[in-house]
Amino acid sequence: MAAARDSRPPAPAAWRRNLVFIWIGVFVGLMGANFVFPFIPFFIQDLGVTDESRVAFYTGITASATGLSLTLTAPLWGSLADRFGRKPMFLRALIGAGLLIGIMGIAQAVWQLVILRFLMGAFAGTMGAAAALVAATTPKEQVGRALGTLQTGQFTANMLGPVLGGIVAANLGIRESFIFCAALYGIAAVLVYLFVRETPVDGAPPAPTGAAKHGGGSLIGNLRAVIGERQVVFVLVLLFILWLSTTFVRPVMPLSIDGFAAGTPGDGRVHLEFPGFAWDMRKEAATGIVFAVIGLTSTIAALAVAPLGERVGYRNTVVGAALVTGILYPLLAFAHSLLAFMLLFGAVGLFQGAMVPGTNALIAAGTPDGKQGSAFGLAASMQSMALLLGPLGGGFTSGIGGIGAVYVVIGVILVAAAAAAALLVREPDVFAVRRRSTAAP
Known part of the structure; x- marks a missing residue:
């Protein structure tokens, strides 16, 4: 049913509606990293690491683990998006990151946190998936404007994420802030699933469902x-x-x-x-x-x-x-x-x-x-x-x-x-x- 709904010809302003909800997904997805990452050193201390130099070491390891796995897997996810659809890949990024951030909230050892951060990088990649979805569903002459608007979601998340994360962590606790952040990811994924349609652009007729539809x-x-x-x-x-x-x-x-x-x-x-x-x-x-x-x-x-x-x-x-x-x-x-x-x-x-x-x-x-x-x-x-x-x-x-x-x-x-x-x-x-x-x- 979802495939049939996504294959219908787009309304004249469908790409603008897509952009709104993709922007929300990007804002939530990238805010998630900024929401919890500034407090990773304090969380590592809660996990039993007390020496200051070791806290700094493990903080660096968690950041590098995410970057390494995303570097290795992003091209693979991008190619799969061309084969099976960009909307599924965007949903995969939101759901995967949300689940793993939620699990981080119940981690009991620092090695578990490092593994979860590595897996988060492997299953996330929100901005790349969103940009591909916008580029594929926006008329080419409008794609510059759309991608510029999308980028504001990342910059806004970078700006507001630490502030909102600090408020939540101060009032609910660090572990609870992970769970709260995971819930935001879930809401964003539902909105994207319901309101974003991956459709042809420029009035092109809908392609058959399946791999050929996406390239x-x-x-x-x-x-x-x-x-x-x-x-x-x-x-x-x-x-x-x-x-x-x-x-x-x-x-x-x-x-x-x-x-x-x-x-x-x-x-x-x-x-x-x-x-x-x-x-x-x-x-x-x-x-x-x-x-x-x-x-x-x-x-x-x-x-x-x-x-x-x-x-x-x-x-x-x-x-x-x-x-x-x-x-x-x-x-x-x-x-x-x-x-x-x-x-x-x-x-x-x-x-x-x-x-x-x-x-x-x-x-x-x-x-x-x-x-x-x-x-x-x-x-x-x-x-x-x-x-x-x-x-x-x-x-x-x-x-x-x-x-x-x-x-x-x-x-x-x-x-x-x-x-x-x-x-x-x-x-x-x-x-x-x-x-x-x-x-x-």
């Missing part, structure tokens, strides 16, 4: 078809570098903020001064404010990507955003106050927030029809690989050249990536045609 092909064949598109490969490499820029600086951000200490670095309080106003706050609070500013400006940028891409081109938008971000990053090494540091990172978030949805639009437009799942599975793998390698690279660079070197190095990498993208990536025909028709009187 068919073998798992390896689907991935090979995507990799065979040189344009898509270039953009996937660019996407890896863009995600790397966010994870590369993450290990040193708190250390930079601690350097603005009200007294001496390391005393736990930092100084924020506006004209006519001064405030000493805990460094944890200052770090949270910086992340909130980045989330806010990134969300604004994601909403602006489509109008800007339609006006000047998505390739030019991504290249320009990467170039400006690469120029801004080294300036952070010379920030001498928390206010300057915060404002610079707000500017970084504004341009960085345009890069990922713009790049996703280029991937969607350059991917062969019916292979969106494979393409965004590879995109999810690029993100997870950046989550694995970025902190290691940032920590290594900091150890050799100091904290300031981290911001300079990633800035140089982004400027080089922008130059390479300008030379190697072309504007997809579907976007170029839409831009000319929009500009015509």
Whole structure:
């Protein structure tokens, strides 16, 4: 019955309705990680690990386990989406992550938590599955706007997740917050099942049910078809570098903020001064404010990507955003106050927030029809690989050249990536045609 319902021709605004409920699924799915992960060190202590260095070690292991399994499995899930449908894969990501987060709430040993985090990475991949579903059910000329809107779900979840998680953990308890989060996943999965339809776009007639409806092909064949598109490969490499820029600086951000200490670095309080106003706050609070500013400006940028891409081109938008971000990053090494540091990172978030949805639009437009799942599975793998390698690279660079070197190095990498993208990536025909028709009187 579900297959028959999904095969009906779409209403004119069906892709917009899909986008609304897919956005909800993405927000809940990505909020889940931000909802509970900030409190993983405290949960590890509850599981019996008391030594501070061992708590830090196991916290890092749980994060790496999720990133490793997602890197390995995302292309497989993406190819299966092209064979059996993107909506089932999106539901699999929501249900799988929800069940495993719920089980984490009853874990009794740290090794159980590590295994559950690994399995969560293997069965999750919410953003990749959602992007593939949006790309497959949205008219190509609207896909940039849709993916930009979808990206705001991720940025909003990153911004609000720790706040909401802290409120729930403080009032219900850490274990109970896992269960609460699992229930949110369940609600999102029900909404997606009931209201999202995977249908043809642009008025195409419905295809027969079964594998052919979603593109068919073998798992390896689907991935090979995507990799065979040189344009898509270039953009996937660019996407890896863009995600790397966010994870590369993450290990040193708190250390930079601690350097603005009200007294001496390391005393736990930092100084924020506006004209006519001064405030000493805990460094944890200052770090949270910086992340909130980045989330806010990134969300604004994601909403602006489509109008800007339609006006000047998505390739030019991504290249320009990467170039400006690469120029801004080294300036952070010379920030001498928390206010300057915060404002610079707000500017970084504004341009960085345009890069990922713009790049996703280029991937969607350059991917062969019916292979969106494979393409965004590879995109999810690029993100997870950046989550694995970025902190290691940032920590290594900091150890050799100091904290300031981290911001300079990633800035140089982004400027080089922008130059390479300008030379190697072309504007997809579907976007170029839409831009000319929009500009015509």
